[in-house]
Amino acid sequence: MRPLRILALVSLLAVGLAGCKGGDGEAQAKPGDPPKPPDAVPVEVTKAAHRPVAASYTGTAALEPSGEAQVVAKTSGVALSVMVEEGQQVRAGQALVRLDPDRARLAVAQASAQMHKLENNYSRARQLVTQQMISANDVDQIKFDLENARAQHRMATLELSYTTVIAPISGVIASRSIKTGNFVQINTPIFRIVDNSKLEATLNVPEREIATLRAGQPVQLTADALPGQNFTGIVDRIAPVVDAGSGTFRVVTTFAGGGLLQPGMFGRIKIDYDKRADALVIPRAALLDDDSDPAVFAVRAGKAARVSIKLGYMDGEWVEVRQGLKAGDGVVTAGKIALRDGTPVEVIGQPVAKPATAKVEAAAPGKKQ
Known part of the structure; x- marks a missing residue:
């Protein structure tokens, strides 16, 4: 029985292989069929x-204030009153800090007394010189001492004025490094004021663009901190000299401040110099x-x-x-x-144009083509 079963399995396997070969032959293209066109991309x-x-030039730059000042104390003293805060708008000449003025006031009083004394001495000396009771050299010395005393008085008055620290420019308080009650040393920075009414961005432009850019051209700016918003400005000034080391020249663009744009923001700048x-x-x-x-x-x-x-x-x-x-x-x-x-x-989005194919009709046996 076993030899017969093996013989039957071998016969079935042979029939299956023959069927596979026949199927492959059917899948192959016939010699008379036209070549298949390549698939459309x-x-x-x-x-x-x-x-x-x-036509435009584009570049990147950081915004800078048009003006900036470090406010320093011109005299020493204890801060009795700090009158402004960070972010506050100030005007040029506005009082920012009041320092203890007592020592400066005493110096003014001392200089004033010395000046008045010498003024009286000089007045008497002028009368005595006419009576030849004092020499002309003595009068000149008294006059010199009086002028020196007047200068000392002006210096003491100036020192007293320094006890009130004022804003040198108009702008906004960007930083403050003083509190009420602090002792302030002379020439110590206590405020930083920036004039943000106008902002500037400086571009280092290749020298090949020097003939296309000029002052007054419109400028577009987009800031990384304010996505989706565009700001307009102008070319304010152009440096007339090309830097020999970098082969670039400076172009300063300006934008209106006081709004969303702030000093220190990084922006992408586009200058249109021609249009069609x-x-x-x-x-x-x-x-x-x-x-x-x-x-x-x-x-x-x-x-x-x-x-x-x-x-x-x-x-x-x-x-x-x-x-x-x-x-x-x-x-x-x-x-x-x-x-x-x-x-x-x-x-994509249009109907596919199908190429025309020639029909090949099979000829019947014995029939002429």
């Missing part, structure tokens, strides 16, 4: 169109990665065609085409990496 397409574009109202443009994403030969893939008759173009201005996500395309030409913006010149494409 799905792509996204945008049409070239007319729109305004601007009706330029033929395509998305920058359509450009192929070849800087020496700018080109795009245009869609023509359902296939990709590599087209060399001449570029003009680049404005954000758009690039101007000066030569090589016309309005309405479709260019591939997504799917470029899989394309070659002549590759069939399927534009």
Whole structure:
């Protein structure tokens, strides 16, 4: 029984192998069938169109206040009153701190007494010199002493005025390093005031741009701290000298302060120096990665065609085409990496154009073709 069972299994296996071979033969293309066309590559397409574009220079810089001052104590003393806080707006000449004035007042009183004494002596000496009771040299010495006493009095009065610390510029208190009751040493910084009414951003621009930028041109700024918001300003001044070491020149742009923009913010700055109202443009994403030969893939008759173009201005996500395309030409913006010149494409969102195929009819036996 065992030999018969083995023989039956071998027979079944042989039949199965023969069936597999027959199936493979059916799957293979017949010699008379036309070759299968290559699959179309799905792509996204945008049409070239007319729109305004601007030629611009872009750079990055930090915002700085137009004016800044470190307020220092010009005399020593105990702070009796601190009258401003951080973030407070102040005016030039406004009192910020009052120091203990007692010592300075005593110095003024002493200098005043000495000055009045010498004034009386000088007045009497002038009368005596006419009576030849005092020499002219003695009168001159008294006059010199009087002028010196007057200078000492003015110095003491100035020291007294220093006991009231005033703001040298208008602006906002950016920092404070003093409290009521502190002893303040002379020439010690106690406040920092910034004038944020106008903010500046300085760009170091390559020398090739020196002929395109000028004072008064409009400027656009976007700040990292304020996403989605744009701020306008102008080119305030341009340095007339190019730095030999870096090959750049300084361009100072200004923006209105007192609002959302604050000193120290980092911003991206765009200076438009020329505009074209009706330029033929395509998305920058359509450009192929070849800087020496700018080109795009245009869609023509359902296939990709590599087209060399001449570029003009680049404005954000758009690039101007000066030569090589016309309005309405479709260019591939997504799917470029899989394309070659002549590759069939399927534009996403449009029906697929099916290529026509020739029918081959089988001839009946004995019938002429």
